Amino acid sequence: MRKLLLAVGGSLILVTPLSQADVVGLGASVSYWDSDLSGKAATNNDVVDVENDLNLDSDSNANASLYLEHPVPVLPNVRLSYTLVEQSGRGEVGLVGFDGVTGDVQSDLDLEQLDLTLYYEVLDNWVNLDLGLTARDLAGDLTVQEVNGLATSETSVDAVIPMAYLSARFDLPFTGVSVGAEGNFISFDGDSLHDFNAYGQYEIALVQFRAGYRQMAIDYEDGDDRLDIEIGGPFVSAGVAF
Template identity: 65%
Template sequence: MRKLMMVMGASMLAAAPVVSADILGVGATVGYWDADYSGEASKGNDRVDLERDLNLSNDSNANLTAYFEHPVPVLPNVRLAYTRTKQSGNGQLNTGYDGVSGAVRSELELEQLDVTLYYEILDNWVNLDLGLTVRDFSGELLVQNRNDTSQFSETKADAVLPLVYVAARFDLPFTGVSVGGDANAISYDGDSVYDFNVYGQYEMSLLQLRAGYRQISLDYEDGDDNLDIELSGPFVSAGLRF
């Protein structure tokens, strides 16, 4: 299925008319994403609900992006993105999870690095980019009894996945204001990753300000370990465009 997704993406790019940038363009942003987790993790036949059982709350996150656009039509543009979220909390496991029960302390961390190769299909007041993303992601859930440290569980999922990338933006002429969104997605063999955001943007000279909403839905099985989780919430970012 991965090969099918990559072939579909390559065919889509080959069939679309490509618009190249007039000059070299470089940009970078840093953002804050107020993401909340929901869903569940499983290890073998044991399952745990992230909200009801573990009571996770947001601790920290990091969101960084950078891109490079050029005027060579044949070569794709490049976009890099890094996302890291971490939540922890104190909960109660009445039925037990992977040998852990009672009062527990939990920590869930998700980290992902994207390398996206894309082409500009439209580049005027309507902007459309199509491409392929390679995502290196890892997720880890640690659960430990607060009174008995020998009761400890680790659930992990790691993978490198190809995803279809689509981004669109609509500019209001002469205002610096625009609205848009982008998405990365793949589904295969019962596993899936969907990552999308919508935003409003304001540009002034080299400065770019955004505010919007982002959601990641991840359902991935790694051996006996499975993470079926969703992260969603508002974000803000600031960047420079040259």
């Protein structure tokens, strides 16, 4: 990961700062993400399908972001983003079981991530392009418990992961309408994470409305535990920009 961090950081130095904001800008948004889950979890060499075996389904999720842009050369802009996905379900893992748990099970997945992104505006006109680095504090916990017994299994991953950041937006003149995409990604030593979304945006006065599709994939190993899951679905958001 260090090599990737240095490589991306070096690339950013070469392209920055081609463009800076003329004034200080501040924005915030909240969103609803109607996400579906698929993939597998593993612990102690046992593997379970989180969709077909555990029947995990989205109960709630929280998504919010805050950014600050400024006209100071060299210094990067700053974005904070928070995502919380909570899923639960009742399934069946059979007699073979999963990590000592057998039969009917109640399962809960909590996936929480906090992103700190430092980025530069490479282009800032009707085409907007940002490049940067994200430090993602990722915490995922899967609990599987027998419905008619005491056996419980816990699978956990916890790490701070550097990721490349890319955001592009294309404004349609005189309409307040734009389309864009943004994402974070990394692949290193058998682990990989990506988090992308594509959207359409309508802006009126200081208010921004977005609708699009977001997909996040996590393939990460932490000791004897591993999560290899995908979460995807449509989202809507509302925000303000000053």
